[in-house]
Amino acid sequence: MAATASEKIKGPASYFPSIEKTYGHPMDHWFGLVRQQQQSMKHMEIVNWLKAEHGMGHGHANAVVAFCLAKGKT
Secondary structure (H helix, E strand, O other), X not given: OOOOHHHOOOHHHHHHHHHXXXXXXXXXXXXXXXXXXXXXOOHHHHHHXXXXXXXXXXXXXXXXXXXXXXXXOO
């Protein structure tokens, strides 16, 4: 559901449209990758993994990981 001008998306989710457009995958793809790594890696390790293995920028990688951890998407 798209946000109206009065209910602007804030926090990590504000990066999601750009992440999908830039990297060509829906957010569920990225959430799944983070879920797979959460068993053995900490937040910044997952961020660095997304950057190294998937060419994601730091801000985008951090937003995906932060959202997953905050929402308990394990």
